[in-house]
Amino acid sequence: MTGQPKIKERAVFATKFAAVATTVGSAVGLGNIWRFPYEAGVHGGGAFMICYVVFVFLIGIPVLWAEFMMGRSTRSNIFGAYDKLRGGWLGRVAGIIGILSSLLILSFYSVVAGWTIEYLFSSLLGWLNFTDIGAGHDQFVELTSGWRPVLWTVIFLFCNTFILFRGVTKGIERASNILMPLLFLLLILFCCNAFTMPGFGEGIRYLFKPDFGQLTPSVLLSAMGQAFFSLSLGLGCMMTYASYFSERTGLMRTAVTTAFLDSLVAVLAGVIIFPAVFSFGLSPEAGPTLVFEVLPHVFSQLPGGQCWSTLFFLLLFLASLTSTVSMSEISIAYFCEEQHMGRRRATLVSSAIALVGGLLCALSFGPLSDLTIAGMTIFELFDYFTSNIALPVGGMIVSIFVGWMLNRPASVDRLAVKSFHMSLMMTCLRWVCPGAILLILLNSIGLL
Ligand code: TRP
16 A cells, blocks of 8 residues: 555546547537538528638637646546636536536437437438438428437437447547548548539538628627537536546647547538538528438439438438537536446436437427427527537636636646647637637627
């Protein structure tokens, strides 16, 4: 005996590559392929796109770096991290926002992931109709009305729980290492196909040509929310993952790589969706159902559409799993480390809460579609509230905390970055991030 207290051994990602692969696995998911095109479509295309990219670099990378640093230096969940760094009440607020919002996101995310599994099976069994132009919308309504989405949501949550039962490093690492590159290749292939569509020019112009007249407070707010959502920021998700990084992982490099690859996937998804939207005379403003209505048309263009569509929905399902595993990890790490639950019990508690939320969200496309709060269904409310309010507020707390309240982050995490990066990041965290987030939040509620 050395006389030291026994420290419970914490898992560490085996290699640097695994650290990048898992953070990219968390970041890349439905946020890029489902949420980005639908938000861009609702908010006017180009104007949204520009803001999104600016926010990823100006706010996303610094906050990502700050979360990484807090996580690795404390090797804790979000509550524990703030606690060890003397975050006081501010840290507890961030912790509560993190745990609650991650469960809300898990709820509506599981519904969309459930649609993905349903599309996967339908296309595998040859039930998806790829020929009729009007089919996309009708098919979506048919597949997602009534109680059916509930079943698929439950199936998805079951898969998520199963993976989590297998522990931190094994299941997650192996899956993301192999599958993310494959998904990427498939997206590039579909992009090439988009070139051949009659609406290619119009779609690309819509996505990339900003109309600054469209730059309203709500576009700014949604683009900022999307940047946070897509990078899994603001709720301590990346913090929790970084608590499993080894000492050798370069935080700055991992942050930049993650942000770059994540935005690339979102842009590729846009390049696939919008040419198809204009080629088939659909409306870009369809909202959350957009991608699921448009994709069957995209596959109908390809020889062997059924195979492509099956493969695509399979990979999208797996990409969603690597993301939900990461968002579940926020509350699981908290339940284990702060509430002293066993890992399995913690996993079951998180899944049970998400199940209740997931049922409400799944039904809000059918039996509960009339139940609205502030004009939004439960699904839309969870989505809007978490992405546009909770994540930016969580991100603002991280940046204020690391920028102003930790006096020398270098001493907290010696291995964080070289000094130039450090001062650049600190400037962003002190001034740019909190300032921009606050202005956009105030602006969107009309106070500015
Ligand atoms: N970034 C993921 C996506 O784009 C979603 C996600 C995973 C997330 N973990 C998160 C969003 C934590 C917010 C917080 O699909």
